[in-house]
Amino acid sequence: MTLIRINGLRKSFQGREVIKGLDFSLETGKCIALLGPNGAGKTTTLKMLSGLMKPTGGEIAFSDAKKGEDIRHLIGYLPQYPVFYDWMTGLEFLNYVGKLAGLCSKEAKMRSLELLSLVGIDEAKNRRVGKYSGGMKQRLGIAQALIHRPKLLMLDEPVSALDPFGRREVLELLEGLKNSTTILFSTHILSDAEEVCDHILFLHDGTIVESGSMNELRDRHQQAKIDFIFRENPTEFLSIFTESNLTKSINSEGNKVSVLVDDVPAARNHFLKGISERNWPLTKFEISSMTLEDIFMKVVGK
Amino acid sequence: MSQWFVLLQKEILEMWRNLKWVWVPITFILLGVKDPISSYYMPQIIKAMGGLPKGAVFKLPPPTAVEIFVKGMGQFNTIGVLIMVLTTMGVIAAERKSGVAAMILVKPVSYTAFITSKWAGSLLLMLFSFFMGSIATWYYTGILFKWIPMADFFGSFLLYAVWFVVAISITVFFSSVLLAPGAAGFISLAVVGLIGILSSLLSKWMERSPAQLADYANQLLAGQSLPDQTWISLFISFVLIIVLLIGSIFIFGKKELAS
Known part of the structure; x- marks a missing residue:
């Protein structure tokens, strides 16, 4: 739905x-x-x-919701940098937004306590928010977004x-x-x-x-990826990958060279043969499917 | 309605936590007792300063109780207004600037309730402080000089109070329209000051201005009856307060809470 x-x-x-x-x-x-x-x-x-x-x-x-209707009761929102009233305690703030969202006092109190323990800042509930660490504020932010069960x-x-x-x-x-x-x-x-x-x-x-x-994305961008890890920086070894027409795209970072190919067996044989002929210091060789990061780099066109 | 009270409760609690409920009334009380006490001790003060040169004739009619009380109320109309504007100027602007207003207003909170609860919270603090201050003036004038009739005191208190509500509404308006509390305070002071100055300079044309209410209060204290314009001034004040509130809510609602 x-x-x-x-x-x-x-x-x-x-x-x-x-x-x-x-x-x-x-x-x-x-x-x-x-x-x-x-x-x-x-x-x-x-x-x-x-x-x-x-x-x-x-x-x-x-x-x-109908068009033009207030949708705020349907959503919970946590901004990137949540801000609170520093003079309130964590429990007071949740209680306050709970009541503003339409819960009765008893309900607001119960829900606040429940959420404080859910996000794991139970022991800080009676401390002023001004004294919270960044991580605690983030958790309180998640709790306040959930208060009215959006x-x-x-x-x-x-x-x-x-x-x-x-x-x-x-x-x-x-x-x-x-x-x-x-x-x-x-x-x-x-x-x-x-x-x-x-x-x-x-x-x-x-x-x-x-x-x-995730699965759709993987299917759509299904391309095998072969990672080669060398003992040293592989700038001088790149030629074998760039010159081959089996290579679809190539990405090297550090000692690692990742090559996208269509025909895995052919590419594997070709590259491994080349590497052993030239006696290059290969330490690791791996065939894997694309990670989200690879897909991201691909669609963003980097 | 219950949401409005939750919002108002938060305003009152906040002013308690940051001690505004303590220092604003105390400032007003100090402001209020200054004139009666300094007038009472004026002869001693002059003597202590070395007195008057020999032969100098110093004939000042002793001030009347009404004069002193009017002078005391005048303090609230100048320094008092300054304090009111400075403590109110951030009421909305500061929350919007810090981003906490956005945290609150993504919840199903009505903008009208948000603005009017802050306005009401500021009014409660200011009227309470002004009441404490003016009753202190009245009390000290009474024990050191002569008692001003209770009815005159309340009448003038109410007239002054209406003008102060106008001043606070102006501040709330600029606080919801502008993002910087400082700018809101400065412009509010300028506008309130301008209304006051224009009203006294051009009293003929401005006799229905809300700032004239202070003048009418003083006439009441002097034992005169209130001029007819008082009612028109009061009516204009109420209209102005409502227009300012509606304007605040409308302009605030048009603005984007996040940038």
Whole structure:
């Protein structure tokens, strides 16, 4: 079932078009990652969906709301840099937004306590938010977005500001939330998207350059990838890959050379033969399928 | 309605946590007792300063209680208004600038409730402080000079208060229209000051201005009856307050909360 449908969404700032016509829809119960490099328009898109920004053109239609109806009770939103009233405690803030969202005092209190333990800042509930660390604020931000059980949870870079432990915990939290709500989160970290999401939207330069489920994307971009790792920097060994017509594209970083090919057996034989003839210091050789990162690099055209 | 009270409760609690409920009333009380006390001790003060030169004749009629009380109320109309504008100027602008307004307004919170609750919170603080201050003036004038009739005190308090509500509404308006609290404060002071100056300079044409209410309050204290324009001034004040509030809500709603 479609939860929200976006048609021709555009946004300009002082004549500069940042979002150049987005069309997509989100299915109920899915976890969707909005992926893209910095400046692609992820935050702007989320701000328009949350109603904080008015689109220059296009429309956003929720299946649960009529046109022009207030959709704010349907969404939970965590901005990239959440801000709170520093003089409130974590519990007070959740209580406050809970009551504003229409919960009665008793309900708000119960829900606040429940969420505080869900996001793991239970022991800090009576501390002023001003004294919270960045990671705790991020967790409180997720809790406040969930307080009124929104149909759509939108998180803007929820894990980018966290340390590895915090990132792991928040990703696990999202994994657990997947069953109860639709999640749309933006990130520029591909492995995070790969880990929790079942659907990907690639945003680049204000347009969606690719979208689909992980499996669809893999199928569509199915190209075998062969990684060669050398003991030293392989600049002088590149010739064998660039000269061969078996190579579709080549990407080298550090001591690693990744080659995309269509015909795996032929390429394997050709390259390995060449390498052993020349006696090059190959330390690792691996045939793998494309990761999200490879697909990303490919569609963005780098 | 219940949402409005939740919002107002938060305003009141915030002013309690940052101690505005303590220092604003205390400032107003100090402001209020300054004139009665300094007038009462003026002869002693002059003596302590070395007195008057020999032969100098210093004949100043002793000030009346009404004069002192009017002077005391005048303090609220100048320094008091300054304090009111400075404490109110960030009420919306600062929350929008920090981004917390966006956090609150992605929740199903009505813009009207958001603005009017902040307006009401500021009014409660200011009217409470002004009441404490003016009652202090009244009390000290009473014990040191002569008691002003209770009814005159309340009448003038109410007239002044209406003008102060106009001043606060102007500040709330600029706080919701402008992003920088400082700019909101500066422009509000300029506008409030301009209304005050124009009203006293061009009193003939501005006799229905809200700022004239202070003047009418002083006439009331002097034992005169209120001129007919008082009612028109009051009516214009109420209209202005409503227009400012509607304007604040409308312009705030048009603005994008996120940049």
